[in-house]
Amino acid sequence: MTLTENPVHELGIPTDRESQKFERIPTQIFENSELASFTVANEIAELIRQRQKQGKKVVLGLATGSTPTKVYDFLVRFHQEEGLSFKNVVTFNLDEYFPMEPDSIHSYVRFMREHLFDHIDIKKENIHIPDGTLDREEVRDFCQEYEAKIKAAGGLDIQVLGIGRTGHIGFNEPGSSLNSITRMVRLDRVTRLDAASDFFGLENVPKKAITMGVGTILAAKRIILMAWGEGKSDIIRQAVEGKIRESVPATFLQNHENCEVMTDLAAASSLTRVATPWLVSECDWNDALIKRATIWLSEKLNKAILKLTNEDYNEYGMGNLIAEIGSSEDINLRVFNALQRTITGWPGGKPNADDSQRPERKDPYPKTSLIFSPHPDDDVISMGGTLLRLVDQGHEVHVAYQTSGNIAVFDDEVIRFLDFATEVQQSEKLQEQFTSVRKFLANKKPGEVDSPEIQQFKGLIRKGEALAACRYCGVDEANAHFQNLPFYETGTVKKKPHSEADIQLTYDLLNRIKPHQIFAAGDLSDPHGTHRVCLQIVFQALDRLKQDGAEWLKDCYVWLYRGAWQEWDIADMEMAVPIGPKDMERKKNAIFKHQSQKDSAMFPGNDEREFWQRAEQRNTETARKYNALGMAEYEAMEGFVRHHF
Known part of the structure; x- marks a missing residue:
């Protein structure tokens, strides 16, 4: 058995002994x-x-x-x-x-x-x-x-x-x-x-x-x-x-x-x-590395980009960059303009505008946008402001909820919904089922796998919350697609490896909607790897569509967002969508629709804050960083990286 040789040098990471002197x-x-x-x-x-x-x-x-x-x-x-x-x-x-x-x-x-x-x-x-x-x-x-x-x-x-x-x-x-x-x-x-x-x-x-x-x-x-x-x-x-x-x-x-x-x-x-290669060896400078180094220097010195001097660059190991480019002013202006061009209030593209310096195309308008959400709340947590902006600007927005998220529902939530259902529906058959479920939950041990009925009930709870969030955001309920990918449906934290069935479900959905834009979770640090698997499934479905000659793919952009666990580095962001105070409140209200995850989530990871608090802090911090670099000051921002396939 063999795998492709690791091409780490092709990723721009120095491997010589001098570059490893701090290790x-x-x-x-x-x-x-x-x-x-x-x-x-x-x-x-x-x-x-x-x-x-x-x-x-x-x-x-x-x-x-x-x-x-x-x-x-x-x-x-x-x-x-x-x-x-x-x-x-x-x-x-x-x-x-x-x-x-x-x-x-x-x-x-x-x-x-x-x-x-x-x-x-x-x-x-x-x-x-x-x-x-x-x-x-x-x-x-x-x-x-x-x-x-x-x-x-x-x-x-x-x-x-x-x-x-x-x-x-x-x-x-x-x-x-x-x-x-x-x-x-x-x-x-x-x-x-x-x-x-x-x-x-x-x-x-x-x-x-x-x-x-x-x-x-x-x-x-x-x-x-x-x-x-x-x-x-x-x-x-x-x-x-x-x-x-x-x-x-x-x-x-x-x-x-x-x-x-x-x-x-x-x-x-x-x-x-990896983070600052210019501090350990001479660099082969390209646009991406210049951008990263300049942003790092700006943050290090707490100076706006346009205020950086030749001496600043020389002092921090970038003298050869000055020698190559000519002056700090040239570098500063190049990076400032590149950052400025990432900012757009039109995540679906601005119609009838010059789009040569914008991250998204003006045509076609309106676009069909498909948002993949690994769990039923990732869409509003991670890119709720952008979702609202797409709807407000007239685009046809679809959301694909890739998994049911059922294991993240507390048992008490099931009992609460069963009590409600008991009052509404008094049939003898349902009474027997409800009694059986409540008995199981009363004797359930920590980590014990739920019965199929309880898994279904928990999935329905999260489905109802996702639909409520869609209605609040203005997404047509018919455009909410609940995939329930099979790899996830184990009832335990441990998932099955994803399979052909997961890829085919995603392939069919993509081919049916034929979106102009795809948004997917590039947030790979969630505790149990669900985001990572969901992204692999999307990529594999896209690769297969490309091999099958899907014409609509030629006019499709794929944007990756991040959410509750981490954020893109400013140097990596290729689209930054400003969120005003009013839309930040709307985003939080959309997150609040997911009541089973409110106050105390089943899987908070190593951050004990609620998801809306993480999202708000992350978005305001992104805006603060842009402002510190010399950009316009915004209330909050959501960042995206484009995936080229």
């Missing part, structure tokens, strides 16, 4: 997590094969969570398609929640079985995972035995790691010592908040865990730390470039002689050579 741990940056995961899996497989030839075993330290799942997928494929045997492999898992039953959906025993062990020929006696069922007084002896078993096996040959938002490795939270060994730990509040979505509420997350220690990890012969997504970019920068300190346990890895960090481009985005 205290060797770091490989990959275009995406799949390429990185393949590289890690391939290294593990090669070691297994090498040891098999020598008649020796391989001892692996394994991690759980979303980060290593693709590595395990590749290892399973190597076994099934290439005959890779795991009979000589011994494994030790990093950690386990305490207390935790092995058959719980939150158990790392179950995680490892589902993702790896049940699909390969590893011997059961070679699998070691901390035991979450022990009595409290048994834990100390168990941990000592765990350490002894690792040493008896010859020590860890490769330790695979992820990294937490606090910088924890395993469950070694801030404050863990360099020489710590396998032990019981109390989990940091931030770690528990990050896990709250998986456990359907912070109150259900265990407060303790059993984990290998930092010293245990550092004793491994080889360590590979992996990180994906922009949500990990700041902690990766601290771990790789920061000073060693107990408050960020991952920095201890700087002491290891054979440790390597593997990241995708998003997780590496805060490293110096």
Whole structure:
């Protein structure tokens, strides 16, 4: 099995030694997590094969969570398609929640079985995972035995790691010592908040865990730390470039002689050579890099772009840019004009206007706009102001709600709606169904999968809220399309891989509507990856339509928005839509229509604010940044990046 070689140099990221001078741990940056995961899996497989030839075993330290799942997928494929045997492999898992039953959906025993062990020929006696069922007084002896078993096996040959938002490795939270060994730990509040979505509420997350220690990890012969997504970019920068300190346990890895960090481009985005390459080496300047560097300098010095001087550029590593262009005035004006051209109050294009310097075309008018919303509220949270503007300006707006969003509805909401329905409909058959549902919910355990009836009820609740928001925004109800993509409909946090059925549903919708504009969620840091999968489905459907020669695609723009979790960098934005105070209030009112997500969302991620608060702050902050760069001052702004396909 092979994958395309990682063309990271083609992405404009320097790979020479000088550019990595701030990095205290060797770091490989990959275009995406799949390429990185393949590289890690391939290294593990090669070691297994090498040891098999020598008649020796391989001892692996394994991690759980979303980060290593693709590595395990590749290892399973190597076994099934290439005959890779795991009979000589011994494994030790990093950690386990305490207390935790092995058959719980939150158990790392179950995680490892589902993702790896049940699909390969590893011997059961070679699998070691901390035991979450022990009595409290048994834990100390168990941990000592765990350490002894690792040493008896010859020590860890490769330790695979992820990294937490606090910088924890395993469950070694801030404050863990360099020489710590396998032990019981109390989990940091931030770690528990990050896990709250998986456990359907912070109150259900265990407060303790059993984990290998930092010293245990550092004793491994080889360590590979992996990180994906922009949500990990700041902690990766601290771990790789920061000073060693107990408050960020991952920095201890700087002491290891054979440790390597593997990241995708998003997780590496805060490293110096990626974020500010002009500070580490000479740059090959292009328009995008000039724009990014100038905006960075403006923000760094708290100066409007047009006030930057030759001396400012020279002082911050951009002397060769001045030499190439000629003067700061030329650079400033070029970037200022480029930013100015991104701002438009006409997201569907302004009719009868010169559109040569505008992000959207004037013709045709009116346009058909299709907004893909991964969850039933992403449209109004992420681009509600733009949606309202499109409707107000006479365009035909469609919204495709890609998933039902049913797992994000609290059980109490179902009971509230059932009480209402009971009053309205008193049929004996419905009474029996309602009684059955209420009985199930009364005895439901945290994280237990809902019955199909309850999943349907929760989906209907969110559908009703989405329709209410559409009516408020002026979108015709007939233009609200509820796709209920099959990959999502599991009733659990864990989703199925997307399939042909998901792509075909999207293909058919696109071909039926034939939009002039498509808006899709490019917000890839949502806690459970639904946005990422939804975007992949849209892209694959578009690729197929292109291959099939769909003529309407030639006159279609695809715009990517971001929402509750993050925002585009100003340097990346290609369309910025101003939102006035009145429209900001209308946007918030549209978000409020999603009552099941109001006050307390089921999956808030690591931000405890309500979604409308996040949206308001994000939009006002974008406007503030534009204003600080010297642009006109607006109440709020929504930003978009155009996808070229």
